[in-house]
Amino acid sequence: MMLKHRNIVRFVGYCYETKNECLEYKGKYVFAEMVEKLICLEYMPNGSLDKYISDETSGLNWSTRYKIIEGICYGLHHLHTEIDKPIIHLDLKPSNILLDDGMVPKITDFGLSRLFGQQTICTSSRDGTL
Template sequence: MLRDKDPGLDDTRFEDEFHKLRILTHPNIVRLIGYCYETHREYIEHEGVPVLGEKIYRALCFEYLHNGSLQNHLSDEWHGIDWHTRYNIIKGTCEGLKYLHIGLKNPIYHLDLKPGNILLDRNMVPKLADFGLSKILEQTRSTDGIHGTLGYMPPEYVGNNIRSTKFDIFSLGVVILEIIAGPTARTRIGDISPKEFTGQVRNLCFLI
């Protein structure tokens, strides 16, 4: 559901979003099925006076992914999904992001890549979802405030609102770290040296 309270959400923007998402065709991108647009007449209060107005409901409909989000499947390196599946999730996520960045005439930056926005189908194939923050960018500096999820945003964006493909690559790195070592990986990495952590990752990769 797209909220009426979102700034700048009008029919033109809604159509632009729909057409932008409609052209995305990739095995690792969630597929847009259609949309719903309804107008209801109902009483609303305007300056303290009840008036008959229109309320618009807009929704984008996507394919259903049976295994939900990656966030629900994250666990430490010794439990949960097997290493072959983890490798395929990483590879599919990379392929989906590569398609957005260089597989389109106008590149799309996701800007909110995280486990909660990576959905898994029946066969645990990952599909990037939730492009609510994504933009076909012509400028590199954001002027509309900080958007995204803390922990997955690069420092140059948090500090200076600078956006580029590097934004998604930083987020991707955090996601890969969590797939390999679990949701607490970012806190645990501070307890060991980079060399020791890299050695652990290399050893685990040999199990794939």
């Protein structure tokens, strides 16, 4: 919620709901806690970048491609250097770049991201997308 930048998707809100349900387990009835978590992000009408870079017929001219690359760089620069505690995304890929109606890229999906202070960053994590 603290991130406010043109190239980072805006977080609108969330919903967290817990329900108790009675389920059969090994012949006995038990109460199970069912949790639903939903987040609401700003709407990006052009979807994700991965559908535009699949082949040469995607219809993107070089000016638009450059604008997308530049926007992603600005977003990463903001995450890494322009906030008090730098955020490292750790799962940046075309499907995690959303495009608004003006083809402005916005970084999303911070599920694997980490906050780092002024220190060397070294990770051996194999989480995320191969």
